[in-house]
Each structure stands twice: as structure tokens, then as C-alpha cells.
Amino acid sequence: MLQDFVKEVEYLIRARYSILYIFTSEEERALDVFQGIGASLNKRIVTWTATKGLVLNGEELDHKSTDFRIALTMAEDLAKEPTLFLWFDLHPLLRGSHVNIRTFREFAQKTRTGFPSNSIIIAPSLEIPVELQHEITILDLPLPDLDEVKQIIRSFTDAYVGRPGVVIDQSPEVIEALARAAVGLGRNEIENCLAKALVKNRGISASDVSTILEEKKQIVRKSGVLEYISTESLNLEQIGGLENLKRWLLRRKASYSEEARQFGIQWPKGVMLVGVPGCGKSLCAKSVAAAWQMPLLRLDLGRVFAGIVGSSEANIRSALMMCEAVSPSIVWIDEIEKGLSGVGSGFSDGGVATRIFGTLLTWMQEKKSPVFVFATANKIEQLPAELLRKGRFDEIFFVDLPTPEEREEILKIHLERLKRNPARFDIDRLVEVSGEKYWGEGIRLTGAEIEASLHEGLIDAFAKRSNPEEKDRDIDTEDILLAMQRTVPLAKARREEIEKLRSWAKEFAVRASLASPASPANAVADGVAREEAVGRNIDF
Missing domain, CATH: 3.40.50.300 (P-loop containing nucleotide triphosphate hydrolases)
Structure with missing residues (x-):
């Protein structure tokens, strides 16, 4: 570079x-x-x-x-x-x-x-x-790439080799590990990290990778625009449902291999998830980064526009340079429509929003580093049309309200996370009460509402333990059902908005969920139509 x-x-x-x-x-x-x-x-x-x-x-x-x-x-x-x-x-x-x-x-x-x-x-x-x-x-001026970072580390450590009481490990494996951890930092920042490790540990070794990474997170955070997101202990299996999206993402993971490059496959550009709030879009970004073993950087477009005139353009350029420097990486732009709300109206900001949007579009189209853009949006009508055309993202997925199969999976995942055996609960009944059979056509609980109901039920069950007769009581199906029934579903409160979103998705977005079995027997049950995920009918 x-x-x-x-x-x-x-x-x-x-x-x-x-x-x-x-x-x-x-x-x-x-x-x-x-x-x-x-x-x-x-x-x-x-x-x-x-x-x-x-x-x-x-x-x-x-x-x-x-x-x-x-x-x-x-x-x-x-x-x-x-x-x-x-x-x-x-x-x-x-x-x-x-x-x-x-x-x-x-x-x-x-x-x-x-x-x-x-x-x-x-x-x-x-x-x-x-x-x-x-x-x-x-x-x-590009940030130092991997080879230059190695040179910076060698030059710094050479000055301390042989000093009494200082142990310097300059083996190729250690230099490689330290360099990969430090990629994305400037020369002075790298030297400061090494100096801190030297003072702290009286030497430099592979164990200092964690020190560099922690310092790196602090440096990135100081920008106010990017944030390192921890993805430890996460994986795609912790996402309930969305199997079609998961299959698509697993296919793209192999695209980063050298074999794929020799085969002629280009690095993936990114994906946009549009859908109902609380249905797992943000969790997907974190889980993908963990599954692909790539750093996850959250780009806050709202903060890009902060500060004095001229700093917004500088902020976005700095952020994009950092994203490329730490590649391969995933850049997560959450609720992207909020950050781009001023695009097209330059009356109040002198056209700053439009210029930044242009910078972002150009970078997405022409970036030469393996940076995967993971964008999420809740209100598609607020997004500029230029962002949605083919070439910006590899695909646009619609994350709908969870189907019965997905709600069952979500319930089991959260019960296991609470260290409860799902077999102790009437899962079928919980799935029914969280769906359209209970709430009415087009109304289902989101994944976030199901999780909240479990935690509310847990609090209720614990409160009942104050009764001496129930001092050993644990959460049960009735506790969760009661919490669900007290919920005001988002799909009910914002029904018209969600219906418009689903109508758009039928034509313009691939459904993130797999299609339900389409047998006549389950097309209608007890007078209620089968719950399905909306979107273009493409299975991966």
C-alpha cells in the first residue's frame, strides 16, 4: 500500500x-x-x-x-x-x-x-x-501494512536486544503475531504499545499480543467513529432461525481463501439486512465476525457528522483507512438509514451529508482490501436508492418476524443460556402464544420480545420464592406465558409500517429464513394461515 x-x-x-x-x-x-x-x-x-x-x-x-x-x-x-x-x-x-x-x-x-x-x-x-x-x-497516507509493521517492530526491538534484565523474543512467529495484532495502528502508536509492554513485562514476547490488542481498542475508540466489538463466545449457532442467511454467509467465508482467489473469486463486498427491529440483525453481525474469525469494527455514521466544519469528511476517511488497514475485517454499520438521513438535502449542512455519502459509496464500490460491509436497516424508505443498487452489496436480505420453527429454536437457545433444560417446558404452547394464533394475523413476538419474556418470567418466579411454600420454586411454562401475554408486540404497535416493509421485501429482498414446508396439511390450522417468512423465494 x-x-x-x-x-x-x-x-x-x-x-x-x-x-x-x-x-x-x-x-x-x-x-x-x-x-x-x-x-x-x-x-x-x-x-x-x-x-x-x-x-x-x-x-x-x-x-x-x-x-x-x-x-x-x-x-x-x-x-x-x-x-x-x-x-x-x-x-x-x-x-x-x-x-x-x-x-x-x-x-x-x-x-x-x-x-x-x-x-x-x-x-x-x-x-x-x-x-x-x-x-x-x-x-x-496509508497506515502501515503487515510488512511495514514487522519492520517497525524489528527496529524497535533491535534497540533492546542484549540489555540486562530485558528479554526480547524476535522469532518469526512472535514478530508475525505481534504485527497482526498491531495492524491498523500508526508507527508512533505501535511503538507506544511496544514500550508499554516492555515497561510492564521487562521484555517483549507473544504474550504481549493481548496488551497490543487492548491498546488498539482504546486507540480506535478515541476516534469516536469506530469501535471494536468483542465477539468472544459467539457463533452462528446462537442465532435462532435465519438459516437461509446463515447458509449464504458460510458460502462467503470460503471466498477469503487463497484457493478461492486462484479460482477467480473476488472478495465479498458485503450484505444488508433489512427487517423488523429486535429480530436478530445486530446479533448476526457479531456472530458472523466470530464465525469468520475476523475483527468487527462498528462504524457510527452519526458520530462521523459531529464536530467542526470539515472534520466530518476527515472522520470518514480516517475510519475507512482504519477498516482497510486491519483487513480482512468486517465493518458493521447499524441502522444505516439514521446516519444517512441528511443525504440529498444540503440546506442545513452545506452538502456535507451528500459528500460523505459519496465517499462511502465510492469506497464500497472500489475498495481493494478484503473488508466485508455488514449493514442493517429498519426503515428502507429512508435509504437512498444509490445504496441499494447491485454492486454495493452482494445481497439484500429481509429479516422477518420469526416463524414457529424459529421461535422454537429461539426459546431453546435462551433457556439453555439460562441453564434451564428446554425439555421441562411446554415449548409448543410457548410457540403458539408467541405467534399469530394468539395475537392475530401478522402479529408475532420478535426474538428480543421472546428473550425479554423469559427474563421477566425469571424475575416473577424468583419473587414467588419469598413464599415459604415455594422457596425451591423455579421458572416454569406458566411464568413465561404470563410474561408473553403482558407484552405489547412491536408488530401490533407498528403494524402498518411493518406491513409496508414486508410488501417491499416480497419483491426486492431475499428472505433470511428458509421456507416453511408447503404441504396442504399445514397451510391452514384451526382457521389460521401458516406463518411464513416474507422475501424473494431463493434458498441457498
């Missing part, structure tokens, strides 16, 4: 692009990269910061050059020789200052037409004045 970045920068510099905007928080690493580029292109490096002014070969040229306009005047003379000017943290000086913007623009025009030099802005925030938009080309 870094090699591709370097090649692209060299092409742009040779093509006389006047200003490159490098979006990164890794200032020192960016300087090292451009020093290498400068040497390759026979151009000297001149840096500028607000504290030191212009610096050449490690020496400050003139302290007056800390003034940006004075620095630009001096830079005009320096630009007559082949030079790469690295401007650090320039964005605050260009924010709202028409004189600074105009002066910098004129300098860029002169270097493009008359001098063999280029300007490189290096900043952790993406803020470009409209006057400079046609002068600037934006590039993202």
Missing part, C-alpha cells in the same frame, strides 16, 4: 501538480516518506511549521519565517531550485483568512508554471478553502 502511495505521489510531482494535500496524523512518518521521495526525484526537502518556520537540512533559515506570508516570500527564492515544500498543519492559517489563501494560491501558481518545485500540505484535518479546491490534490 505504501509503495502504491509513493508511486502516485511521484507521478503527480513529475506532472507538476502544484499542491498535494496529505491527510494523515503520522507527521514523522510522512516526513520520512517524503525524504525518500525527494531523494528519488533529486529534490531537496524544506519543511515549515508555525514554531520553527522554514527548515532546510535541519537548520532554521530565518525565525521570521514563522510568519506564513514571510515564509512564502522566502519560499519563492528557494523554489527556483528543485524543492519539495512540506507545510505542516497549515489548515488553521487558511481557515477564513483571505490574504493567506490568496498568497498561497499565487505561490502555487508560480511554482506550477515557473519553478521546479511542489508544495505538500501535511495535516490531520481535511479543510480546503473553496478558492484552493482546483489547485489541491488530496491523498491519504
